[in-house]
Amino acid sequence: MQVEYLYYLPDEFKASAVRLYLNALEEKLEPILGSGDRAQEVLASNIATENCLVAICNEKLVGIMGIQTNEGGFVNPSLKTMKRTYGILGGIIRMGGLAILHHKTRIDELYIDGVAVAHEMRCKGIGTRLFDLLERVGSKKGIRTISLEVIDTNPRAVALYEHLGFAAVKTQTLWPLTLVVKFPFRSATLMVKKIG
Numbered sequence: 001m002q003v004e005y006l007y008y009l010p011d012e013f014k015a016s017a018v019r020l021y022l023n024a025l026e027e028k029l030e031p032i033l034g035s036g037d038r039a040q041e042v043l044a045s046n047i048a049t050e051n052c053l054v055a056i057c058n059e060k061l062v063g064i065m066g067i068q069t070n071e072g073g074f075v076n077p078s079l080k081t082m083k084r085t086y087g088i089l090g091g092i093i094r095m096g097g098l099a100i101l102h103h104k105t106r107i108d109e110l111y112i113d114g115v116a117v118a119h120e121m122r123c124k125g126i127g128t129r130l131f132d133l134l135e136r137v138g139s140k141k142g143i144r145t146i147s148l149e150v151i152d153t154n155p156r157a158v159a160l161y162e163h164l165g166f167a168a169v170k171t172q173t174l175w176p177l178t179l180v181v182k183f184p185f186r187s188a189t190l191m192v193k194k195i196g
């Protein structure tokens with residue numbers, strides 16, 4: 001199995017990246033963006049193709065890791081896009097939902113916006129390789145920490161991150177915000193790995 005890794009998302013893989021990302025991060029994103037075409041549209045027109053690492057196998061996108069620096073993230077919907085897609089009120093409420101998930105990234109930090117590997121390609125080391133590459137990129141840029149947030153319904157991901165050297169530093173309980181945005185999880189834990 002030959003897997004190629006790239007430091008940006010080529011245009012021809014944009015649509016499949018959006019599908020993979022939405023699918024894998026459904027629990028976080030569907031309560032805010034919905035599940036249909038509108039969510040795909042919002043992402044397709046608001047992803048920063050240079051803020052990610054991707055894995056390609058047999059000319060298919062099989063993995064993606066969105067990266068946020070202090071200058072911006074992988075998924076950056078503007079209020080204008082949200083209002084155009086969901087209407088004025090719907091757009092404002094959904095921007096509020098996205099704000100709940102937002103992480104403020106320091107200058108010496110890389111925050112993983114989301115990581116997803118295609119279902120049939122999981123447990124073959126692709127996710128681990130994406131983490132390795134990110135660490136290498138970070139070290140070259142003088143980054144000191146890599147961080148991510150994991151939800152309480154994803155214990156397998158927590159085990160993987162611990163195995164990769166991440167440690168939990170803070171857990172945020174989303175109640176009572178979950179009364180407004182119907183997230184199917186109760187809390188999100190910030191995990192950090194020191195690399196510098």
Ligand SMILES: CC(C)(COP(=O)(O)OP(=O)(O)OC[C@H]1O[C@@H](n2cnc3c(N)ncnc32)[C@H](O)[C@@H]1OP(=O)(O)O)[C@@H](O)C(=O)NCCC(=O)NCCS
Nearest residue numbers: 024115116117122123124125126127128149150156157160
């Ligand atoms: C988490 C994920 C990116 C890991 O990618 P991967 O290529 O399967 O990872 P690797 O092959 O390097 O490592 C495999 C490990 O990931 C763990 N893992 C975490 N979530 C998993 C999932 N949903 N399915 C399969 N394995 C998962 C496995 O336990 C496995 O460990 P093991 O081999 O000791 O059993 C991938 O499984 C995935 O896309 N999951 C769904 C989306 C998700 O949960 N994203 C993280 C949000 S914080």
